[in-house]
Amino acid sequence: MTTADANHTDRDLVLTRIIDAPREKVYRCWTDPELVKQWFAPRPWSTPEVRMDVRAGGSSHVVMRDPDGNDYPNPGLFLEVVPNEKLVFTDAFTSAWQPSEKPFMVVILTFEDEGGRTKYTAIARHWTVADREAHEKMGFHEGWGQCANQLEELAKSL
């Protein structure tokens, strides 16, 4: 993790969790589409569609579905990929290099080995403080916290 990543600002929302699985498995849960479908959305939401080109400049397309059947597409782009260690992606681009309508956040995920377990850190870094506040009110901590539980459950089962 670089100094810039560790320098949490008022535009950041941060989740840190020790996950009881090796980081290779946690990373797989984030990068294998069939695994992503199993944990990505907080239940009873689901994740029916996942396409990912996991490399810097590669696109990501994840669709979340609410209990009423409404779909919420999440187009994005990977900016940095270090296998088993780090993933960075953003909604500022829809593909390489097409700006999106509204850059909202860049997400920086790190997976650190903690004696066979994983220190999992997710930073949601927003373009504006107002966007950070809105994301927090939308329930970032509850939502990402529940998803981290689902992620851990799946990683442990692999």
Next chain:
Amino acid sequence: MTTADANHTDRDLVLTRIIDAPREKVYRCWTDPELVKQWFAPRPWSTPEVRMDVRAGGSSHVVMRDPDGNDYPNPGLFLEVVPNEKLVFTDAFTSAWQPSEKPFMVVILTFEDEGGRTKYTAIARHWTVADREAHEKMGFHEGWGQCANQLEELAKSL
């Protein structure tokens, strides 16, 4: 060049030029700080300061100076680097991965071999149509055109 790059939209400003120098030299003019200082700003503007970490995720810091001595810093970040072929950078980040105050554009440069000469294409792709229009009114075509002349003059002299 990918299909996405070739698909010029109403958010794009594009300059294309055949430069009478091999693409390795044109690329060097874009990536060697001492060379960048010699052509980057349209004269009588100058470019007193250039720092570049030319790799995906690397920062770029270029200062332009007007004839009255006022400095205009241009912080940015490289998103994609293919030596002698392609450079992509943006002002949407000031470093990896710190969002800037206002994402304005991503610049996609391609250097194609044309029998020893270089087909040089610069796409300035903006986040909004309004930003593209503003950039055009600021004199994109004249400014980038003059700089392309300066770039060619330098590349031919190497």
